[in-house]
Amino acid sequence: MTWSFHIPNIVGTVSSWSDKRTFPEIEFIETPAILFPDLDELSVEMPEMLNKRRDFFVSFLILSFAAWLVFGTCLMWLRNRSVAPHVKGSMTKSEPAYHRACVGAPRESLDSHLEPAYSMLEANLEATPSTKKLDHDDEVIRLLRHKCALHTCVCAYMMGVVALIGYCYRKRCLSRSHGIGWEFWTIWLNVGMGTGIVEILVLFRRPKARPVTLYAKAMVLAHIPVVSERVDTAKDENFTAVALHCGEPVIAALSFLLLHVGHVWFLRDRHVQAELLETYFPILSSSPPSEDSPGFLQDQMLKQTSPARRKIGLGEDLPQAVLMAVFALRQGTNSIFLIAAIVFSLLRLLLCSERVGGQVNKYLIKEQVSKFNIAISAGNVARALTTAAAIWSIDQDQDLPRLKELVE
Helix, strand or coil: CCCCCEEECHHHHHHHHHHHCCCCCCCEEECCCCCCCCHHHHHHHCCHHHHHHHHHHHHHHHHHHHHHHHHHHHHHHHHHHHHCCCEECCEECCCCCCCHHHCCCCHHHCCCCCHHHHHHHHHHHHCCHHHHHHHHHCHHHHHHCCHHHHHHHHHHHHHHHHHHHHHHHHCCCEECCCEECHHHHHHHHHHHHHHHHHHHHHHCCCCCCCCCCHHHHHHHHHCCCCCCHHHHHHHHHHHHHHHHHCCCHHHHHHHHHHHHHHHHHHHHCHHHHHHHHHHHCCCCCCCCCCCCCCCHHHHHHHHHCCHHHHHHHHHHHHHHHHHHHHHHHHHCCCCHHHHHHHHHHHHHHHHHCCCCHHHHHHHHHHHHHHHHHHHHHHCCHHHHHHHHHHHHHHCCCCCCHHHHHHHC
């Protein structure tokens, strides 16, 4: 028994509008007759089907992504209404502005010269009754602080990606030119958007309001190439399957081994752990909105050029880029997937490099330190604490000598 349905053909409609310069009626496209087909065989026998598959799955991805964003945003609005009805503007009433990721770190993981500063930060935060009660009541953040939560999530994600790629490989739904089939990315995207909904449901257990756009921002960042670690890991797993499919078992084995050994290293490094926590739990690890926090673009630039991202670049992007280059020399470069994968890896390496990203990060950190010193001089304790937390969430080794003035 076969089943099918029609969806608006966004790609075809836009293409027709671009060619004819007049907006046509919305076209519709039917589900492909065969899912998970042999792409090599399909490209030889029915090459026109590749374009039809592209139009269908790209349109479906756009529509499903938009639907998830609308649903998640509505759920966030409902969550804020039910959990935190007393919100004024963009700030939560009686909520001290700070970044929880900097508080509660294991003492053994702190450098000796930073431990007194962290103690001062915690002492100031705990001096606020509502914050102390928040520590006791916020069972979700206590769970996230356990390493096993992050380890379990990362392992489950990688195992799920490998299992889905393995099914595509068995069905031969991949090729050197186009990479893995569109079916993989459709399932991957919708599962990722669904986990964001689960995070919102669990977020009902956390106190205080969050921005109503939190789900939309988190999901866009989690599924954008270069920016998202999830996308980068899926891309590298796909490269392993494509290399094996093209008769390069040594390259495939090295890619698989280096990728997974690299993640073991990441999960044991305290700097990278904080980065991965925000990658895999972007909604649950969020803090209430604060007027003193860095702007969205500045915050993203700080994260993309941070020391933690540099370690990820050295442990994952660099070896994978080298293997992709070797594969290209042996197999040729007439592959859309391979060119895109190499470009994404090089962009990530550029962003986290010391010469480019490192200089940007130092400049932005200096700007935050300047704001911190101004807040200290003005006696603005709340802003000083927020800025210190923002700095340490990016660079936990950053020394702030004037922090001791907060408790004098």
